[in-house]
Amino acid sequence: MLKRLKSHDDLIAMRKSGDKKIKQEKVKVSICMTGCRALGAQEVYEEFSKQIKKQKLQDKVEVVETGCQGLCARAPVMTIDPPGAPSIFYGRVTVDIVPDVISKTILQGEVIKKLCYAEAGKKIPYMKDIPFYNRQNKVVLRNCGVVDPNSIEQYIERKGYDAFAKALFEFDPERIISEITSSGIRGRGGAGFPTGLKWGFCRKAKGDIKYLICNADEGDPGAFMDRAILEGDPHAVIEGMLIAARAIGSEKGYVYVRAEYPIAVNHLRNAIAQARRLNLLGNNILGSGFNFDLEIKMGAGAFVCGEETALIASIEGKRGMPRPRPPFPANSGLWGKPTNINNVETLANIPVIIAEGADWYRQLGTKNGSGTKIFALAGKVKNTGLVEVPMGTTLREIVFDIGGGVPGRSGFKAAQMGGPSGGCVPEEHLDLPIDYESVQAVGAIMGSGGLIVMDNDTSMVDISRYFMEFVQEESCGKCVPCRVGTRKMLDILIRITKGEGVRRDVEDLKEMANVTQSASLCGLGQTAPNPVLSTIRYFMNEYEALIK
Amino acid sequence: MEVKTVDIKPVAGIVSEYSDDYDSNLIAILQQSQDEYGYLPKSVLKEISRLTEVPLTRIFGVVTFYSQFTLIPRGKHAIKICNGTACHVRGVDEVKESVKEHLNVVEGETTADYQFTLETVACIGTCFLAPVMMVDDRYFGKLTTDSVTDIVKEYSN
Ligand SMILES: Cc1cc2nc3c(=O)[nH]c(=O)nc-3n(C[C@H](O)[C@H](O)[C@H](O)COP(=O)(O)O)c2cc1C
Ligand code: SF4
Numbered sequence: 001m002l003k004r005l006k007s008h009d010d011l012i013a014m015r016k017s018g019d020k021k022i023k024q025e026k027v028k029v030s031i032c033m034t035g036c037r038a039l040g041a042q043e044v045y046e047e048f049s050k051q052i053k054k055q056k057l058q059d060k061v062e063v064v065e066t067g068c069q070g071l072c073a074r075a076p077v078m079t080i081d082p083p084g085a086p087s088i089f090y091g092r093v094t095v096d097i098v099p100d101v102i103s104k105t106i107l108q109g110e111v112i113k114k115l116c117y118a119e120a121g122k123k124i125p126y127m128k129d130i131p132f133y134n135r136q137n138k139v140v141l142r143n144c145g146v147v148d149p150n151s152i153e154q155y156i157e158r159k160g161y162d163a164f165a166k167a168l169f170e171f172d173p174e175r176i177i178s179e180i181t182s183s184g185i186r187g188r189g190g191a192g193f194p195t196g197l198k199w200g201f202c203r204k205a206k207g208d209i210k211y212l213i214c215n216a217d218e219g220d221p222g223a224f225m226d227r228a229i230l231e232g233d234p235h236a237v238i239e240g241m242l243i244a245a246r247a248i249g250s251e252k253g254y255v256y257v258r259a260e261y262p263i264a265v266n267h268l269r270n271a272i273a274q275a276r277r278l279n280l281l282g283n284n285i286l287g288s289g290f291n292f293d294l295e296i297k298m299g300a301g302a303f304v305c306g307e308e309t310a311l312i313a314s315i316e317g318k319r320g321m322p323r324p325r326p327p328f329p330a331n332s333g334l335w336g337k338p339t340n341i342n343n344v345e346t347l348a349n350i351p352v353i354i355a356e357g358a359d360w361y362r363q364l365g366t367k368n369g370s371g372t373k374i375f376a377l378a379g380k381v382k383n384t385g386l387v388e389v390p391m392g393t394t395l396r397e398i399v400f401d402i403g404g405g406v407p408g409r410s411g412f413k414a415a416q417m418g419g420p421s422g423g424c425v426p427e428e429h430l431d432l433p434i435d436y437e438s439v440q441a442v443g444a445i446m447g448s449g450g451l452i453v454m455d456n457d458t459s460m461v462d463i464s465r466y467f468m469e470f471v472q473e474e475s476c477g478k479c480v481p482c483r484v485g486t487r488k489m490l491d492i493l494i495r496i497t498k499g500e501g502v503r504r505d506v507e508d509l510k511e512m513a514n515v516t517q518s519a520s521l522c523g524l525g526q527t528a529p530n531p532v533l534s535t536i537r538y539f540m541n542e543y544e545a546l547i548k
Numbered sequence: 549m550e551v552k553t554v555d556i557k558p559v560a561g562i563v564s565e566y567s568d569d570y571d572s573n574l575i576a577i578l579q580q581s582q583d584e585y586g587y588l589p590k591s592v593l594k595e596i597s598r599l600t601e602v603p604l605t606r607i608f609g610v611v612t613f614y615s616q617f618t619l620i621p622r623g624k625h626a627i628k629i630c631n632g633t634a635c636h637v638r639g640v641d642e643v644k645e646s647v648k649e650h651l652n653v654v655e656g657e658t659t660a661d662y663q664f665t666l667e668t669v670a671c672i673g674t675c676f677l678a679p680v681m682m683v684d685d686r687y688f689g690k691l692t693t694d695s696v697t698d699i700v701k702e703y704s705n
């Protein structure tokens with residue numbers, strides 16, 4: 001029963017009516033129903049709901065379907081919150097164990113050891129004691145894994161849309177932009193461009209119609225931050241877009257989501273419908289006279305469409321080919337109108353900055369990068385999952401303290417950051433505090449946040465070939481340096497991995513890398529050689545061993 | 549499969565949903581048509597062109613650009629094996645071989661009974677459970693050479 005909110009007061013009243021519910025004395029059972037579905041979360045949830053009904057425990061237990069809770073390696077994952085007691089974290093939950101979870105943990109407060117996270121042979125039942133959790137700082141992910149993403153009520157109960165109301169009723173557009181600028185936030189989509197500056201360009205651009213686009217193409221292999229945000233807290237993205245729209249003066253937004261994310265699309269679609277019903281999207285929002293609405297556009301399987309000008313072409317219904325910039329989208333974007341494009345995570349940061357203030361935000365992080373960054377931890381690491389830490393955290397903390405290190409005996413070799421545009425960070429740089437500049441200085445990039453751990457069994461030449469194959473396949477073919485350069489580099493790399501390399505191959509690779517970097521039209525070609533260069537830089541011995 | 553004549557009647561219904569702007573909704577029209585037919589038969593593309601007045605050459609340009617679109621019939625179920633970095637590092641190749649052997653197809657092919665089409669994709673955002681795949685809209689994680697064939701078998705029935 002969603003009732004239209006006619007004013008800011010209505011929104012506040014709705015939140016307050018939720019306060020009562022939060023204080024209820026129920027045991028809250030949160031089950032991750034997004035990524036964990038890949039290992040049977042749906043079945044676990046259904047069994048849980050069935051048992052709760054059968055045992056008539058509805059007054060005692062509240063089962064909540066949530067998004068990603070972070071420690072995805074332990075899927076299917078659930079958290080149990082008894083009133084007034086610490087949260088219990090369970091992983092690898094199966095349908096068979098559900099009756100025990102109810103009779104022992106929920107009804108008697110007894111912990112089931114075999115479901116607990118373990119480190120160095122010790123079981124750790126409480127979330128607050130698990131290093132994976134207590135070393136993180138969840139700012140953007142504050143709701144992810146906690147609220148039901150299909151419930152706008154729960155989002156509002158946790159002060160959702162409050163920042164937007166502040167931006168709408170207390171700030172003028174210039175003030176929003178100055179707040180975002182002084183927060184120091186930089187784009188999380190890869191390039192790290194200052195968000196406030198970008199908004200300012202679009203605000204100043206001349207045009208009757210302006211568009212806002214959320215880039216949810218998330219094409220980097222190994223990245224799942226944006227998927228998790230959209231699935232786990234879609235309203236945070238909508239709220240960020242509302243604030244951005246008010247700042248730049250836009251009434252129409254698009255979210256461009258890749259086709260491989262059906263759950264994300266579904267949650268976002270629901271969230272948009274709910275926001276419309278509450279009058280948080282549409283015309284005369286909260287009685288303010290401000291209009292803004294959103295539409296979802298589905299990608300069709302082309303990595304290059306993550307690049308902003310290609311993405312715009314794709315929304316226009318064309319082949320998604322990049323075009324030269326300038327003109328920048330801020331001046332001439334979608335259908336030639338001023339357009340602002342931001343990444344999902346960037347937009348999910350916005351409500352926090354407006355709510356807590358730029359000063360608060362800036363003190364998280366470093367001089368070159370304020371705020372937090374979400375990393376998608378994958379590969380040869382124990383705790384694969386979603387990690388949010390302040391900028392400036394070291395790779396060692398992420399991979400070892402939070403990630404639990406490398407399983408097996410092989411040991412850490414490198415972390416790949418930034419996907420096909422990035423590079424490998426070897427062991428010698430593990431203590432590097434991560435921000436945009438520091439990562440670049442060692443030959444990788446912050447990128448969107450994919451962080452893939454490689455152990456000593458991983459061949460770095462193979463990884464280099466792997467990425468080259470990826471960019472070669474995804475090159476749109478519009479410009480020669482990228483189309484031909486990636487093909488030639490790939491041929492050499494294939495030869496080397498087959499043991500048929502010749503002496504001058506590495507020199508040739510470097511030379512072609514230079515040309516491709518400097519002469520390609522878009523970021524795909526310009527950054528395509530990075531994985532090769534970075535592996536040559538740190539793992540030349542592996543190339544030599546194969547060439548001989 | 550092409551032998552059967554394709555019933556192009558549903559196209560009009562799909563196209564009419566986008567009557568405010570055919571041109572920019574071309575990709576959505578094609579996506580919905582592919583959902584309807586499982587692939588994009590030529591007669592359907594011609595019908596789209598006729599109804600929307602978008603030139604057939606432009607439609608072909610879009611269809612051939614995006615890897616999601618296919619001009620040949622596909623199987624009832626789409627198996628998308630992830631070929632992303634995390635899955636690569638976690639040994640997806642063996643899993644892929646296992647499926648290929650089980651279904652007796654190579655990547656991009658459809659089984660003779662039109663039950664399955666095998667595709668590879670670069671990351672489906674489930675890297676934390678690598679190696680992974682999708683069957684239609686469902687994700688499956690931590691695949692092994694055995695578990696992957698078990699899953700495929702379940703879809704065969
Ligand atoms: C080949 C290529 C692929 C890209 N893919 C993505 C993507 O999947 N998601 C994304 O947010 N940005 C992607 N970008 C960066 C976008 O062009 C753009 O910089 C970004 O969406 C801007 O948002 P931000 O300023 O909030 O980071 C890509 C860039 C290139 C060159
Ligand atoms: S650099 Fe590559 S992807 Fe970018 S426009 Fe040129 S050919 Fe296309």
Ligand code: FES
Nearest residue numbers: 032035068069072
């Ligand atoms: S997807 Fe379930 S915990 Fe991350």
Ligand code: FES
Nearest residue numbers: 630632672674675
């Ligand atoms: S690398 Fe396979 S799901 Fe991301």
